[in-house]
Amino acid sequence: MATNRQILLDNRPEGEATVNNFKLVTTETPPLKDGQVLVRHHFLSLDPYMRGRMNDSKSYAASQPLGEVMIGGTVGEVVESRHPKFLTGDRVVGMGGWQEYSVVDALQPGALRKVDTTHVPLSYYLGAVGMPGVTAWYGLVKIINPKAGETMVISAATGAVGSAFGALAKARGCRVVGIAGGPEKCAYAVNELGFDACIDYKLHKDMYSLAKALKQECPNGIDGYFENVGGMVLDAVLLRMNAFGRIAVCGMIAGYDGQPLPLANPALILINRLKVEGFIVSEHMEVWPEALTELGTLVAQGKLRPRETIAQGLENAPEAFMGLLKGKNFGKQLVKLV
Amino acid sequence: MATNRQILLDNRPEGEATVNNFKLVTTETPPLKDGQVLVRHHFLSLDPYMRGRMNDSKSYAASQPLGEVMIGGTVGEVVESRHPKFLTGDRVVGMGGWQEYSVVDALQPGALRKVDTTHVPLSYYLGAVGMPGVTAWYGLVKIINPKAGETMVISAATGAVGSAFGALAKARGCRVVGIAGGPEKCAYAVNELGFDACIDYKLHKDMYSLAKALKQECPNGIDGYFENVGGMVLDAVLLRMNAFGRIAVCGMIAGYDGQPLPLANPALILINRLKVEGFIVSEHMEVWPEALTELGTLVAQGKLRPRETIAQGLENAPEAFMGLLKGKNFGKQLVKLV
Known part of the structure; x- marks a missing residue:
């Protein structure tokens, strides 16, 4: 269990999105059940598709429910595990959302993936190799x-x-x-x-x-x-x-x-x-292994050198997201949480 | 040789096309050279793509040169031949244009194609089976x-x-x-x-x-x-x-x-x-044989019963074409020339 700060979608934008569409709350993570893993997020990914989800109308992504943690890709480390394949300290990538910790049902295929950070920095798994x-x-x-x-x-x-x-x-x-x-x-x-x-x-x-x-x-x-x-x-x-x-x-x-x-x-x-x-x-998960292999190789060979714009702290995620929508970021927009 | 009435593109439309963009002229067909065939057109096809060609601007079809016979699909009969594979009386489909006769270089692949009118009326080769x-x-x-x-x-x-x-x-x-x-x-x-x-x-x-x-x-x-x-x-x-x-x-x-x-x-x-x-x-000639076989079969089985709107006489082609552009035709728009 851990004290967990979360950002919820509080209300939907009318026209332009603003930081006031979001709300920061603090909760405790629930105790783990069998097969579950507690992940501490190191980085949160901010991506343009999230803007579409903030609307109620039909979009290319399902609408984000009000009052729930904003969806989003995350990388982090396992800090507690009740799943045999995930050990404390493992580096993992998943869809943890705009929060500092997530409880992941690791039995669900694709919910959590272990990654190797020998040649590829952890944050890249949200960008160039993600x-x-x-x-x-x-x-x-x-x-x-x-x-x-x-x-x-x-x-x-x-x-x-x-x-x-x-x-x-x-x-x-x-x-x-x-x-x-x-x-x-x-x-x-x-x-x-x-x-x-x-x-x-x-x-x-x-x-x-x-x-x-x-x-x-x-x-x-x-x-x-x-x-x-x-x-x-x-x-x-x-x-x-x-x-x-x-x-x-x-x-x-x-x-x-x-x-x-x-x-x-x-x-x-x-x-x-x-x-x-x-x-x-x-919708095309079948290509991910082939694509990630090529992308990881390009990074390791120095042929793909992505830049990152990193905001510090969960509380700054909404502001950083507004910046992304206006093109203020330079390369991959991330929020560093640890 | 034959006396041949032809319709030329005389000037380009400014906005809507009109019958005044065309000019009717009478000429004599030239004597045949080796490999050439003289075709008497029974039907001229009118198609929407022709409107695009009347413009000078870049279109999805090459621009129709001014002062030349309007391009168009035709079916007809061979009336004179200096090509061993085409005999007088053969029914043929080609791109003879808006004129009563055409001299076709039958050595050119695809320029002229013999058709069977046992189960499929000749005019259908400009429409359902064309x-x-x-x-x-x-x-x-x-x-x-x-x-x-x-x-x-x-x-x-x-x-x-x-x-x-x-x-x-x-x-x-x-x-x-x-x-x-x-x-x-x-x-x-x-x-x-x-x-x-x-x-x-x-x-x-x-x-x-x-x-x-x-x-x-x-x-x-x-x-x-x-x-x-x-x-x-x-x-x-x-x-x-x-x-x-x-x-x-x-x-x-x-x-x-x-x-x-x-x-x-x-x-x-x-x-x-x-x-x-x-x-x-x-641009996809490779599919024509397969497609024409299926279409001919559907016609022969009575599963494809196209309707035709037939204008009479070359001189009425421009007026019929204006009708086509306004949706006045009912089914395939043709001009009957014999």
């Missing part, structure tokens, strides 16, 4: 299915998904062009992440201006696009897609608040015979 | 890939593509719901074409009203959608798509004139993990 990395892998490998020499573009290029996408696409012999906000992120994408080029969307006031920049950085057009944001960026990319291009739709963060953002010219899907496919990586 | 039929087949089989018991929806349901789609989807054990304009077309879809239901889009003033009608006729949601029109109909269907639904994008006729029609809520592609794929059937 859900965001596998997300990049699935969109690139299973939807876009790139050929060497093709041109790949990704929005939110310096985020956790974007960093992994860049390394995975370069490993397949592609030209990789990122889209990110601000000169610092763009320089990081090129200098640290290995992107061939990165476009600062903040320099472009409309889709035509951004499409012109894309034309310059993608002289052979765009064959594959990994969509993290939607809105003007998607409209601009569509103007530059090659025939038979593939678009993996992973996020539409720009449209989460308020009204849906329309797509300016859907006829381009026909004109260029595009495939546009939405996906949620948690 | 390009439109294969279009329906490709979208259904290769993109939507339906399972028995799933619900399929198609817009422009009573057109040449829609008729074939209905028969092909019923043959695969699906529920098939059409969308068409007016009570007469809807009754025909259900009574003659075998659709389970057909919705008259003219009764619905916005996407929400149409989506409500779709909910009624598709109580288990929509798994596959064949898109022929775009605009409000696509927006409404997107609201009713099931998770993992597939949309084959074949046409966006509503957007051909003037400005592109936006898509109201592209985030639904992500929320419902949809696959949306555009295609042009002429």
Whole structure:
């Protein structure tokens, strides 16, 4: 048993999400039953999909119930165990939520996974070698299915998904062009992440201006696009897609608040015979082992060097989450809890 | 040699296409060279894709050059031949264009194909057992890939593509719901074409009203959608798509004139993990033999009974084409030339 601070979803956002949608409470963890494990969280993952869950309306993820601990990925250590396969001190990754401890029913398949921190830092299992990395892998490998020499573009290029996408696409012999906000992120994408080029969307006031920049950085057009944001960026990319291009739709963060953002010219899907496919990586668990193996290897080889933005203390999670939604983070957004 | 009346594209439409974009001329066919065949056209096919070609702008089909014979599918008979495989009297299908005769270089693979009119009327090779039929087949089989018991929806349901789609989807054990304009077309879809239901889009003033009608006729949601029109109909269907639904994008006729029609809520592609794929059937010649065999069999068995709207005489082709663009035709739009 342990004293456990938790963050609950207290009320739903009207329009933009705010820190006032959340409530911090303190409880005691319940005693363990057979098969259960008590995990102390070292890091909490903050991810854009959480914004969708805060709404009551139908979203691509189930709605987060009011008054319950916010859902979220966590890494930590086992501090008490009534399951034979988990020992005190084991490093584990799971979906512990926005709290300092979680009681996990380790009998449930996939609820808790032991990880090796010899070559990969623990926090990376929430990013490059975790859900965001596998997300990049699935969109690139299973939807876009790139050929060497093709041109790949990704929005939110310096985020956790974007960093992994860049390394995975370069490993397949592609030209990789990122889209990110601000000169610092763009320089990081090129200098640290290995992107061939990165476009600062903040320099472009409309889709035509951004499409012109894309034309310059993608002289052979765009064959594959990994969509993290939607809105003007998607409209601009569509103007530059090659025939038979593939678009993996992973996020539409720009449209989460308020009204849906329309797509300016859907006829381009026909004109260029595009495939546009939405996906949620948690529905494709069969690819995780293969994807995690490749991602772990890229990290160990130094070919994938993700950056992290780390907030300190559970009480700062809501503020850090607001920052993530506004693009203030640089790389994977985490909250350090110990 | 023969006296040949031809319709040329004289000038490009500004906004809506009109009969004044075309010009009728009379010429003589040139003498045949080795390997060439002179075909007298019995029927000329009119198809929505032709509107796209009338524009100068980038479209999903190459632009039709000004001052040249309008492109188009034709069926007819060989009246003179300098190719050993084609004999006078052979019934043939090809891309002869908007003219009474064509000189075809029969050495070019795929330029001219002999057809059997024992069980299938000659004109059907321009419709149900031709390009439109294969279009329906490709979208259904290769993109939507339906399972028995799933619900399929198609817009422009009573057109040449829609008729074939209905028969092909019923043959695969699906529920098939059409969308068409007016009570007469809807009754025909259900009574003659075998659709389970057909919705008259003219009764619905916005996407929400149409989506409500779709909910009624598709109580288990929509798994596959064949898109022929775009605009409000696509927006409404997107609201009713099931998770993992597939949309084959074949046409966006509503957007051909003037400005592109936006898509109201592209985030639904992500929320419902949809696959949306555009295609042009002429880029998939490898499927034609298999598709034509199935379509011919359905016609011979009386399971596919397409309707035709036939204009008489080449001079009436432009007027008939305007009617097609406005949905005045009922089933496959043809021009009879003999």
